[in-house]
Structures are given as structure tokens and as C-alpha cells.
Amino acid sequence: xxxxxxxxxxxxxxxxxYGPGRGGKTSNLEYIYSKFRERIKSEMVSIKTHGDRTLFFxxxxxxxxxxxxYDVKVQLYTVPGQVKYDATRKLVLKGVDGIxxxxxxxxxxxxxxxxxxxxxxxxxxxYKKSIFKVPLVLQxxxxxxKDVPLLPIEVMDKDLNSQLKVPSFPASxxxxxxxxxxxxxxxxxxxxxxxxxxx
Amino acid sequence: MGSEYxxxxxxxxxxxxPEQLEVIEQVLEEDLIESGVHSVMLIDMAGNIIAxxxxxxxQHDLYSLAALASANFAAVDTMAKIVGEEEFSLLFHKGESxxxxxxxxxxxxxxxxxxxxxxxxxxxxxKVAEAIQKINDVW
Numbered sequence: 001x002x003x004x005x006x007x008x009x010x011x012x013x014x015x016x017x018y019g020p021g022r023g024g025k026t027s028n029l030e031y032i033y034s035k036f037r038e039r040i041k042s043e044m045v046s047i048k049t050h051g052d053r054t055l056f057f058x059x060x061x062x063x064x065x066x067x068x069x070y071d072v073k074v075q076l077y078t079v080p081g082q083v084k085y086d087a088t089r090k091l092v093l094k095g096v097d098g099i100x101x102x103x104x105x106x107x108x109x110x111x112x113x114x115x116x117x118x119x120x121x122x123x124x125x126x127y128k129k130s131i132f133k134v135p136l137v138l139q140x141x142x143x144x145x146k147d148v149p150l151l152p153i154e155v156m157d158k159d160l161n162s163q164l165k166v167p168s169f170p171a172s173x174x175x176x177x178x179x180x181x182x183x184x185x186x187x188x189x190x191x192x193x194x195x196x197x198x199x
Numbered sequence: 200m201g202s203e204y205x206x207x208x209x210x211x212x213x214x215x216x217p218e219q220l221e222v223i224e225q226v227l228e229e230d231l232i233e234s235g236v237h238s239v240m241l242i243d244m245a246g247n248i249i250a251x252x253x254x255x256x257x258q259h260d261l262y263s264l265a266a267l268a269s270a271n272f273a274a275v276d277t278m279a280k281i282v283g284e285e286e287f288s289l290l291f292h293k294g295e296s297x298x299x300x301x302x303x304x305x306x307x308x309x310x311x312x313x314x315x316x317x318x319x320x321x322x323x324x325x326k327v328a329e330a331i332q333k334i335n336d337v338w
Contacts, residue, residue, distance in 0.1 A: 003247035007217035012247040042260040045267065056270060061262040075246060075266060091273040095245020 001095035002194055004070070011070045011198065013190050014077065014095055018120050019102035020112040021053070021081030024141040027173035028102060029058050029076055032183060035176065039063060054080040057092045067191055068198050074187060081116065090123045098135040098190030100182055102173070103160060105142045107149040114159055135189035136166045139182045144172035219337050220250055227252040230330040231312060234322070237297070238313040241304065241334065244269055249308065257313065268311045272301055291320065302327050304334055 002013040017025040026046070033044045040062055047056035060076040079089040101120065103113040121131040140156050151159075153170055161168055167185050171178035215223075223241060227250060231239045238253035240261060246269040251261060272290065279287045290301035300312040300323060310331060314323055 001243065001245050001247075003243060003245075003249060005220065005249075006215070007220045014245050014247070042263055045263045056274075057266075059263060059266045061266075073262070075262065077266070087277060088274065091270060091277065094269075094273065095243065095247070 002097045002190075002197070004194075004197055009070050011067075011072045011194065012075060013072070013097040013194065014075050015098040015100065015186055015190060016093060016096045017076070017078040017100045017102055018089075018093075018116070019081055019141075020104055020109060020116040021083070023081055023102045023104040023109070023113075023116075024173040025078040025081060025102045026054055026058050028100070028139070028141075028179055028182070029060050029078055031173055031176045031179045032062070032076065033060055035180065036062065053082065054078055055085070056080065056088050064187060068195075070198060072191070074190070083115075086119070086123075089119075090126060093123050093127065096124075096127075096129075096134065097194070098137075098186045100137050100139055100186050101160070102139045102141050103156060105140050105150045105156065105170075106145065107151050110151055110155075110159065113156070117160055132164065135186060135193050136164065137182055137186045137189065138164070138166060138168035139178070140168060140170045141173050143170045144175050144177065215249070215337075222337050223250045223334055224252060226330050226333045230326055230333065234326050235318045236312050236314045236323070236326075240265060240268075240311045242269055242309050242311060243307055244273065244309065246270065259313070264311070268299075268301065269309060272303075272309055289324075300324070300327065302331060304331050305338075308334075310334070 002011055004011050017028055019025055029044060033040060042061055045059040049055045058078040062074045062076055064072050064074055077092050079092045101117060124131050124134060138161055140153060157168065169178040169182045171182060173179055227239045232252050232254055238257035238259060240251045241249040242265045243249060246266040248261060248265045275287060275290060292299045296315055298314055302310045304310050310327060312327060
């Protein structure tokens with residue numbers, strides 16, 4: 001539910017990083033924040049527990065410049081990944097314009113990825129949105145891990161993307177590998193979906 | 200997927216024209232800023248800022264404030280439902296020198312007012328109620 005201000009020629013769009021707990025959603029935002037520090041005027045907001053787990057969300061406003069004559073501001077959010085925080089996770093999805101699903105590449109997280117994606121589909125449907133229609137990008141995170149078995153990309157594609165058929169990126173939020181391409185992809189998909197509003 | 204989904208749900212364009220925004224900004228200024236409020240924002244439930252006005256001295260990070268305010272309102276609203284209330288009518292945080300007041304304009308919008316000690320809560324609530332009425336008349 002992007003807001004288009006015809007008077008100031010400004011667009012605000014909401015992009016949410018979704019996925020299982022400890023999958024690297026907050027790390028994605030932290031990398032973006034450090035990478036684009038000079039372009040992000042405000043502080044990153046994190047509502048987290050004492051154990052450093054996301055309790056409600058992280059928030060990062062990101063000014064991406066002019067698109068089609070509009071000054072575009074994307075608001076990046078993460079959701080808490082832990083299963084027990086479903087009520088707050090649902091609240092963060094309200095008014096979402098684009099989603100990055102951050103999956104964990106570790107073999108032992110395989111089931112959690114699938115459950116979290118299913119949870120996304122359910123939560124979107126409470127806002128009458130279809131996971132097949134919303135701008136969506138998959139990120140297979142933690143490809144940098146060396147000491148634990150990782151799922152082959154083909155298996156992750158089969159598990160998560162066989163029906164969705166959306167763009168996907170193997171990535172590492174910690175090293176920054178493919179974090180920016182993931183972001184660029186979801187921004188362009190989101191803006192494309194807003195095109196008929198921005199005529 | 201069928202008819203249970205609203206295909207247009209992903210991009211609600213509120214059809215607020217420049218003239219309507221002009222009127223809303225005028226209401227924020229004349230009804231609230233001129234009554235001594237430091238800063239006021241009309242935001243939507245997703246955390247976007249629709250209109251904003253301040254007294255020229257308030258320097259807040261408005262985008263973060265809007266994101267947190269909408270999330271806070273949504274959390275309190277959900278708590279209300281859990282304890283069997285339709286909604287909590289007074290949402291107000293009192294500080295040493297700054298206070299924040301939340302008010303629902305309609306199901307999509309919230310009015311967030313930041314004010315100091317010099318404005319009485321009762322007067323503020325009255326002014327906010329008047330402003331909300333005028334904003335709702337714009338639609």
C-alpha cells in the first residue's frame with residue numbers, strides 16, 4: 001500500500017524481509033545500512049530482545065532517488081522470525097508492497113524455510129493478498145558457511161520456488177554477497193507493480 | 200487463486216489530490232500547530248507519512264517515528280481485541296517535556312501529535328477531535 005504524494009511528487013513504499021528465525025533478515029538490513037551509510041540520513045531502528053533477537057521489527061528508511069519524476073523512499077522492514085511472534089509478524093506485513101524471503105541454506109533448516117514461506121502465504125491472505133501476486137524475491141542466505149552442510153541451490157529452488165517462479169539469489173548477508181542485487185531486484189519489481197499508479 | 204483475493208490490494212492509491220492534501224495540511228497547521236502543538240503527522244496504518252506539519256523547531260526523525268507509531272498503534276489495537284475491547288480510546292504517552300498523542304482518523308489513518316507541557320491534554324483532545332472531523336470531511 002504505497003503512498004503516492006502527488007503534491008510533493010514523493011512515493012513511499014514498504015519492503016519487508018521475511019523468513020525463518022536466525023536466517024539473516026536483520027543482517028541484510030545491517031549490511032545495507034553500513035553500505036549506504038552516507039545516503040541514509042536516519043538511524044536504523046531495531047526493536048529486539050536482550051538476547052539480540054528481533055522482537056517486533058527493524059526499520060530502515062532508504063531514499064533511492066528519482067524514478068519517473070517521483071522522489072522514491074523505500075521503507076525496509078524485517079519481521080521477527082521466531083514462530084511464537086506470529087501476531088507481531090502479521091502487523092509488520094500490513095500495507096506491504098514488496099517482500100524479500102530470506103531462506104537459510106543450512107540443511108538442518110530446510111523444514112523451517114518451507115514452514116516460514118507457508119506462514120507468509122497465510123499471513124498475506126489475511127490482508128487479501130496473494131503470494132503469487134505480491135512482488136517477491138527469494139534469497140538463499142548463508143552460502144558462505146563452510147563447516148556445516150548446505151542445501152544445494154537446486155533443492156532450495158525445488159522446495160521454495162517451484163510454484164512461485166520468482167527471482168532468487170544465493171547470498172551471504174554477513175559478507176554482503178548478493179545483498180545489494182537482492183535489494184535492487186525487489187525495488188525494481190515493487191516499482192514495476194506501482195507503475196500504473198505513477199502515470 | 201480465485202475471488203478471495205483482492206488483485207488491487209497491493210497498491211492502494213488513496214486518490215488524494217494535491218488540493219485535498221493542501222486542505223489537510225492547512226487543518227494540521229491552523230487547528231493544531233497554532234494551538235501550541237510542536238509537531239503533527241497524518242500517517243497511514245502501514246507507517247507512511249501522508250501529511251506533516253511542525254512549529255519549525257521540532258527536529259524528529261519523522262519516518263522512523265511514523266513506522267514506530269503505526270506499529271505501536273497496531274499492537275495496542277490487537278491487545279484491545281484480546282481483552283475483549285473494540286478499541287482503547289485514549290492513547291497517550293507522557294514524558295518529562297514531550298508527550299505523544301495517537302488518534303485514529305478512520306480505519307486507514309492515524310493522527311500523531313507531539314506537544315509539550317504548555318498544552319493541556321483536555322484541550323489537545325478537543326483540538327484533535329475537531330481536526331479529525333475536518334480531515335474526514337476532505338474525503
